[in-house]
Amino acid sequence: MSLQNLLLSYGLRKRLKRGAPPEHIDVAGTRRAMAQFGQNARVPAGWRIERSEDPALPGEWTRRENGNATADAPTIFYLHGGGYYFCTPQTHRPLTLALARKAGMPAFSLDYRLAPEHPFPAALDDAVDAYAALLALGISPGHIVIAGDSAGGGLALATLLALQARHMALPAGALLFSPWTDLAATGETLRSNDRHDVMFHGDSISRVARLYLGDTVATEPLASPLYAAPEALAALPPLYVQASDKEVLLDDSRRLVERAKAAGGDAELHIWRGVPHVWQLYHPFLPEARRALADAAAFATRVTSG
Structure with missing residues (x-):
């Protein structure tokens, strides 16, 4: 466990987990x-962030300076976390910038509608529509990797x-x-x-969960x-x-992979020791984040290279 992780974990606990859990x-x-988080994320040389002008694709692209949005090239379709009620593509730039650069492929980060103003299935409808819009650009399904963290991972x-x-x-x-996932x-x-x-x-x-679910049953598979x-x-x-061995949502990953494998699916779980939830978001500071995103980028490259 790195010194950086010890410092980060201490700071997160002091800021986010003081006292009893809130009732509301x-x-x-x-x-x-969270409004300013990610705003000053460093854009790697040779890359750029641009706001999508396509109304079917609200969000932002991370691309090489000479990238072509319509080329049938491997692409990451990213869905940010935040409990379905906060965060934006901007807050997740430290992660999406690093993942795009390490994978060597553009990434589109969707600005989906948030709860409680827009409960289930608003975010899901936005994600499905955006995927269809990526296909309409000429990107083939076999060249898309869908990705997400926390609520965004469940949404993916x-x-x-x-x-x-x-x-x-x-x-x-x-x-x-x-x-x-649960x-x-x-x-x-x-x-x-x-x-x-x-x-x-x-x-x-x-x-x-109730902010997003509204009146929907919590075991609805699309939620x-x-x-x-x-x-x-x-x-x-x-x-x-x-996933991290220390996070409360560990079983959401563990049980998902167990069930997918038991059904005959292709699923792999990598559990990291001692890191916080979605530690990949702290890429500029955390060596564990750099290693995790390098591994993730290798997966993205592998599955889109066929």
């Missing part, structure tokens, strides 16, 4: 607190299930960073890792992909999952 989720306050899986239901061609693979909040690590997780109280997860039918999990493209 402060949506506006959380959004304000839900998008795959929705594409299945619509009989649309699936992307080449899925990169999932600590995905939130909005019913039944994982054992919500309790067993509660004191180890430096960011979240396990008891808060179900309260956050909680953990509950997808075995035949649906078996038909998913290769899944590459990274």
Whole structure:
């Protein structure tokens, strides 16, 4: 475990996990607190960030300076985390910039609608529409890797299930960073890792889930992909999952991969020791983040090279 991780984890715990878990989720306050995160992310030489002008693709592109948006080249389709109620493509630039550069491919980060103003299935509808818009640009499904962290990881899986239901061609693979797959909040690590997780109280997860779910049953597979039918999990493209052994959402990753593999699917889980939830977001500072994103980029390159 690096010194940087020890310092980061200490700072996160002091800032995010003081006292008992809150009884109410402060949506506006959380959004304000995160509003500037990622704004000053360093753009690597030879790359650029540009806002999408396509109304079917709200969000932003990370591309090489000479990149071509319409070329059928391998592309990362990224869905940011934030409990479905906060964060934006901007907040996740440290991750998406690094992932695009390490994979050597453009990344599109979707600015999907947020709860509670836009509950389920708004984010899912936006993700499915955006995937269709990427195909309309001329990018083939076999050249797309769908990716996401936390709620965005769950949304990526839900998008795959929705594409299945619509009989649309699936992307080449899925990169999932600590995905939130169980909005019913039944994982054992919500309790067993509660004191180890430096960011979240396990008891808060179900309260956050209600912001997105509204009146939807928490075990609806398009909201909680953990509950997808075995035949649906078996038909998913290769899944590459990274999670921390200390996070309360560990079982959301572990059970997903176990169920996908039991159904005959292609899924792999890599558990990292001692790092915080979605540690990849701290790429500029954290050596564990640099290594994790290098591994993720290698997966993206592998599945799109066929």
